[in-house]
Amino acid sequence: MALRHAVLAALLDGELSGYQLTKAFDLGMANFWHAQPQQLYAELNRLEKDGFIAGRDVVQETRPTKRLFHVTEAGLAELERFTAASAKPSFIRDDLLVKVQAADHVDTATLIAQLAERAAVARARIDLFTDLLRTMRGERTEEDFLRHGARIGPYLTCARGLAFEEGNRDWCEQAIGILRVRSGAGLPAADPQSG
Amino acid sequence: MALRHAVLAALLDGELSGYQLTKAFDLGMANFWHAQPQQLYAELNRLEKDGFIAGRDVVQETRPTKRLFHVTEAGLAELERFTAASAKPSFIRDDLLVKVQAADHVDTATLIAQLAERAAVARARIDLFTDLLRTMRGERTEEDFLRHGARIGPYLTCARGLAFEEGNRDWCEQAIGILRVRSGAGLPAADPQSG
DNA sequence: TGCACCATGTAATTTGTTACATGATTCG
DNA sequence: CGAATCATGTAACAAATTACATGGTGCA
Structure with a gap:
């Protein structure tokens, strides 16, 4: 509750x-x-x-x-x-990670498609959060805002969200690269940034 | 389901x-x-x-x-x-972030204590995952293991977990630093690494 | 004309959590 | 002697998901 x-x-x-x-x-x-x-x-x-x-x-x-x-x-x-009160440990559920856990037993192309989709979502959210943070701090530098701003709570949680999505993007790209090398190998792989 | x-x-x-x-x-x-x-x-x-x-x-x-x-x-x-099948978007629930969202309206010392506790948990998990990854890849380099290893699924998900916890640790430390500066200001703050 | 947005819910079903139950072994 | 580990569940309760329901406005 x-x-x-x-x-x-x-x-x-x-x-x-x-x-x-x-x-x-x-x-x-x-x-x-x-x-x-x-x-x-x-x-x-x-x-x-x-x-x-x-x-x-x-x-x-x-x-x-x-x-x-x-x-x-x-x-x-x-x-x-x-x-x-003591906080419950944070709790994540992610279908995509379940699929990657099974990577060695399922179709690679399918998995790559899912990773690419997630990377795209992550990039969109990164842009969104970057804008949100800029809006919150207004004309000030981040340093100045965090020291003297009136409402830093939402700023800090948004910053965590941004870092999380950057982690998602980077990890998805790394995983795609590895899966490509292991399966198709020499293919002139499409640029994951383009989609 | x-x-x-x-x-x-x-x-x-x-x-x-x-x-x-x-x-x-x-x-x-x-x-x-x-x-x-x-x-x-x-x-x-x-x-x-x-x-x-x-x-x-x-x-x-x-x-x-x-x-x-x-x-x-x-x-x-x-x-x-x-x-x-298309994956559901990842689903997070974190008490601690709820508390930080309310940072401007709740007791700062209490919040810092909670952040420090989470940072400690994150550090413990970072050590654990670092060891787990080392065990999984054995004598090989990460590069070599990911290219030719037999079971990379668990390795990739563990790597994501490691990055996530590193993000938690860094963010907790940043938040603690900010809350300290805003409240106590000039105090010779205790080293957050020591606990 | 059809879709998206605004705005708020009820009802049925599925999931998830908490409490309870049992019982041997091993370690300090 | 007490706590932790191994090993597996049932039952009651709380929470979350899915489906259903309503109805006006604004845009293409």
Whole structure:
């Protein structure tokens, strides 16, 4: 039951609706927590019932009415309690790595295609996070922002996400290179950067 | 329902019992899949019923009788099918990152302690994976092993795990440094390497 | 006219977690 | 004598996924 703390942490950046929250969990939050819309809507209702967040209706003209939520004092206290408690070890699940684990027993071309696809996704996310970080720090240098900026939490987690995706990209490229050498050998391999 | 493919991939390295499988899921497999003993025992029974693995009893003198499982032809075909199917995006959950996301609203000392603990765990795993990789490649250079070695799948996934933990260590150290500068400022900060 | 976006859910099913259960052996 | 290791599960509960449901707006 730690989804709630991820939601609380996401709401610290300002009021969000359930819909906006799902967007956040597709972007920066996705670096360390994964959740579906249905889960988020349900969790928002539970958090409100427990008094950790409060919502207000915002009627819109051309769009359906939405509810914006913010963290309450009790919610902040709960986050503080959570932070002090010992963290569960981080938990990863990755289909692609399962496939690579079986590399010596499955079709190489198929595996290379999957690795290339993942590398492309990683590159897209690297660009995205690089832009996000630039936006967050504005005119300042990273050094200056991290020392004196008002909200460094999201910056640090985004930086971790960036490094993670760089690791993915590099590893995928290395694995592709190795699989190519072992199978086709002398082929004038297509440039993996081009796709 | 992809736990089964992780189990199949784990069994490619040779026959394993449920107990040995839980050990594998605590070590190398933990880099990309997390599962508890109860799940593994249950999944082994399901996989056997579906014909993807086969087990045989091994009676031991000083230990309880165990069942060793190996992947069948049907199991290999299933892995092949899985490899060809599009992978779900990788899925991360990390309490620590949730806490860092809330860094600007929670106690700094508490957060630093958590980051230091994680950095220590990362260092331990780095040592472990470095040894594991050395063992896998034996006398050969990495270059040579990856070109001509018989089983590179586990090597590649372990390498990814190593890079991931190096990323964790570096990021934790950076975050600790920043939080120290912002809070205590001029303190003659303790060496994070020492613990 | 069809698709994507905004906006929020319910219900059924599948997974995953926690607690409980058993019992011998080996090491300190 | 107590703790860790080997060895395998069942049962109850909590969480996550999938499918289903609704309906207006804006764009090509």
